[in-house]
Amino acid sequence: MRPSSSAERRKYLRAYGYNRNCEIRRANNSCNASLVDISRGGMRLLLARDIANPPQLSPGEDVTIRVLGIPRETELAELTGSVRWKDGDQFGVQFTEPLRHGTAELQALISFEPDQGLLMIKRNSY
Structure with a gap:
């Protein structure tokens, strides 16, 4: 279930992922999901609907997430955190550490299209 407090869920402004694909890695397997939104503190994902046996993610479970199609030099190359809530798919x-980038920078990163170029926001730029 989701946290009941809207203030808790909206500590940071969101950037929207337009269903950008992600790889979710867990201790014993991996699966695919679509990014719904992301903030400095965490992200909401939707499990891929074509999975025959979707993983049973549980609150508190540690995961590593890679946003596919994003340059590996960026902060989104590999994100770590734990499942905070689950509601259906x-x-x-919640990220282990808040991201350094603000909402506008996150939106630019997740909107990246290789043929359009991007002002690179590197992991250690701060």
């Missing part, structure tokens, strides 16, 4: 992940 959607789940929320």
